[in-house]
Amino acid sequence: xxxxxLVYALPIFILVVSVAVMTGGYFLKKPFGEDDRLVESIQxxxxxxxxxxxxxxxxxAEYANKAWHKIVNRIQxxxxxxxxxxxxxxxARIRGGVEAKDDKGIMEEIYLFYDLWKYLGK
Amino acid sequence: xxxxxxxxxxxxxxxxxxxxxxxxxxxxxxxxNLSYFDYINGIVIGSIGxxxxxxxxxxxxxxxxxxxxxxxxxxTFQYVTLKNRFLSKMIDAEPTVVVQDGKILEHNLSKMKxxxxxxxxxxxxxxxxxxxxxxYAVMEPTGSLSxxxxxxxxxxxxxxxxITVSPAKMMTEVIIDGLLIEQNLQQRKKDREWLKLxxxxxxxxxxxEVAFAAILPNEQLYVDRFEDHIKKESDMxxxxxxx
Numbered sequence: 001x002x003x004x005x006l007v008y009a010l011p012i013f014i015l016v017v018s019v020a021v022m023t024g025g026y027f028l029k030k031p032f033g034e035d036d037r038l039v040e041s042i043q044x045x046x047x048x049x050x051x052x053x054x055x056x057x058x059x060x061a062e063y064a065n066k067a068w069h070k071i072v073n074r075i076q077x078x079x080x081x082x083x084x085x086x087x088x089x090x091x092a093r094i095r096g097g098v099e100a101k102d103d104k105g106i107m108e109e110i111y112l113f114y115d116l117w118k119y120l121g122k
Numbered sequence: 123x124x125x126x127x128x129x130x131x132x133x134x135x136x137x138x139x140x141x142x143x144x145x146x147x148x149x150x151x152x153x154x155n156l157s158y159f160d161y162i163n164g165i166v167i168g169s170i171g172x173x174x175x176x177x178x179x180x181x182x183x184x185x186x187x188x189x190x191x192x193x194x195x196x197x198t199f200q201y202v203t204l205k206n207r208f209l210s211k212m213i214d215a216e217p218t219v220v221v222q223d224g225k226i227l228e229h230n231l232s233k234m235k236x237x238x239x240x241x242x243x244x245x246x247x248x249x250x251x252x253x254x255x256x257x258y259a260v261m262e263p264t265g266s267l268s269x270x271x272x273x274x275x276x277x278x279x280x281x282x283x284x285i286t287v288s289p290a291k292m293m294t295e296v297i298i299d300g301l302l303i304e305q306n307l308q309q310r311k312k313d314r315e316w317l318k319l320x321x322x323x324x325x326x327x328x329x330x331e332v333a334f335a336a337i338l339p340n341e342q343l344y345v346d347r348f349e350d351h352i353k354k355e356s357d358m359x360x361x362x363x364x365x
Contacts, residue, residue, distance in 0.1 A: 080178070
């Protein structure tokens, strides 16, 4: 009896785990701790840039970069490579913009980031 | 950033396991018995599987959905053709007679898109070198030719010659790689004691010395030891190795 049970249960289990790995991106991109609050940090960064608080903006940009690399490890199995590269590029441009204190350029990138983030893992 | 090799590894494992499960669900249709559509369908499923494992420019999920849809449709069509004879005839092709009473039926041959050369080749593969010996040759949907020779060209059977023969039975394996298969021994209504005596008669004291043993249809035990005591093994190779 356990063998017969295994014949059905094992393939179902494998398929369920496979689907979970392939579709888990939407859930896994959400924060799980204190060091992966990416969207929150970008929102903070947006506020800093509007108020021209460049020191704070730099801190948030660095935090966002670290948080992103943490999140990538979780969502890489369920996301498109090009999408991840685009978000990576966007965050790099934001960091560069903060260094150059280019508030217009940063704003463009932030809104691109929001849009990319919205569809990530969907 | 993304660890591409790890992602490909995980996706390959998922695709491999999925294909294994799906092909088991689809059943045991033999490769040689595939119709042209089955063949193309198999290639498409394999191709989607390959892309799902290695194409990182799109998510594995979209390919997995494609794969599952193809397998789902194949399974549905399999079920429908099993249950409904009309749909079965519509979906799978019908067998077609291409030679009758030694005469080629040209219309059916062209309908099946088979050339004369192909027909003679398929006949030769069935050991027919003289088309006049054929009563019927039927082109199967799988692309193979079934041939029924005329009665006078069929091999004589023991029944024709009125010879009494012993009933056909199967060989049953009882020892593989030094391990006794108790279940098979019981199937042939034998016990360990019988096996032990048979092995002793051949000078074998332990089951572990035996690579392969089977009960033959005539109730004799065939034994092959790990030690074959063949002085010089026949060599089929025509090129100096080592391989």
